[in-house]
Amino acid sequence: MAKSGYGALIVEERIAPEVDWDEVLLLDDWRLTNDATLHDSFGALHDWAHAGRMGNWITVNGDGAWRRASLRHERLRLRLVNAANARIFALELQHMQGWVVALDGQPLPAPKTAGSLVLSPGERADLIVDVVAGEGEEALLVTRDREDTHTLAAFPIQGTARKIRLPAPAPLPPNPVPPLGDLGTARHATLHMEGGAMGRMRQAMLGGRMVGVRDLAEQGKVWAFNGLAEMPEEPLLTANVGETVHLTMVNATAWPHAMHLHGHHFRAVASDGTAGPLRDTLLVDREETADVAFVADNPGDWLLHCHMPEHSVAGMKTWFRVA
Ligand SMILES: [Cu+2]
Structure with a gap:
């Protein structure tokens, strides 16, 4: 197996046993014209010299209003992938609480409480989150752009999975990466x-x-x-x-x-x-x-x-x- 890929593959195989379901969320943006076709401004030097080609339509797995029904206290694993050319996503969870367990396919030594998370182009983050929204509410993955908040993914509640929240997940086993030598x-x-x-x-x-x-x-x-x-x-x-x-x-x-x-x-x-x-x-x-x-x-x-x-x-x- 090619080494450059093993981090991602090993995490795939190690979904924590208490996870109810998992989902890969591919975050992307598209530059569209008023009639919803791709804008033909590829190669525009103005984009190249500024932030890059930024889209005006944000999607998750190609969907501008991605939704999936969930249950209160359900535990999900979300693999977030920033597939956009240039957009830096400043992510936040609403009515979901949990932990970042891996970054770029490499397990963290200890799961880190998922607060705000910045994901730049090409970056991946693996989260284990518990839905804490009540009946009739929605858990949300949102992105912040200055003062604006934009919903990327919605998890409307349709019932209860269990009475109480599960304890924090254990860290994923580390990949075999050698320790750093002396920087001096x-x-x-x-x-x-x-x-x-x-x-x-x-x-x-x-x-x-x-x-x-x-x-x-x-x-x-x-x-x-x-x-x-x-x-x-x-x-x-x-x-x-x-x-x-x-x-x-x-x-x-x-x-x-x-x-x-x-x-x-x-x-x-x-x-x-x-x-x-x-x-x-x-x-x-x-x-x-x-x-x-x-x-x-x-x-x-x-x-x-x-x-x-x-x-x-x-x-x-x-x-x-x-x-
Ligand atoms: Cu750059």
Whole structure:
């Protein structure tokens, strides 16, 4: 089995036994015209240089008003997948309470109370939630956009599953991911992210020569990693198998980016050295610097890129080698 996929597969096989039913909710958005056909503005450079192609119609599993009847005190497992190009969902539960048990296919060491949850493009979260709405009410999954709240999924109550709530679920068994080595001696690289609208980038390398931003834009390039507006010929770094890698990602742009690593899961490392949960995507906010670390245990050439495809195709991609 390909290692890059095992996290997702193992979680699939380990649904907690007390779960009454489970559901995959694919969150997406679409840019539609007034007659409900897809807007033909694909490739618009304005989108590429801003937040990416943002839709005006939000769906769950292709449905703009997704619903499923449920029972009070029913326990559900919800696998949330952000399949949108560019939309960052700020999610909240209403009349449902529960725990995040896995992120990006990797179990958390301890289930974490599900409060608000930000899911950037490509990210996944596994939740175990109990319906606490009463008869005649609806449990809801909503997304917040500034002051607006939009319902993504509704769970109308039609009866009672059991008299009382179940106790908190046990953590899922961890996947076999090696522990991080010493960051002091880890192989380190810095990724300087620049470009985009309202950015400070004036020029970048493209096709072996330095090109000004105006000419870059004419060639569909508006972002750069370490001064290169295209996939570099040389890797960002080469790591030995088993070596710990430390990446510093400097977002010198006016936009958040969902930085996605292939072949491995990393941990965000805070300034005090504490490491977060295993992830394969990290939202790096505008003007933010983020440190991540992982053990390079998967031989091959692997992409590191922004998970918003309009940003990736317009310059935000690089690669590293594990040999
Ligand atoms: Cu991006």
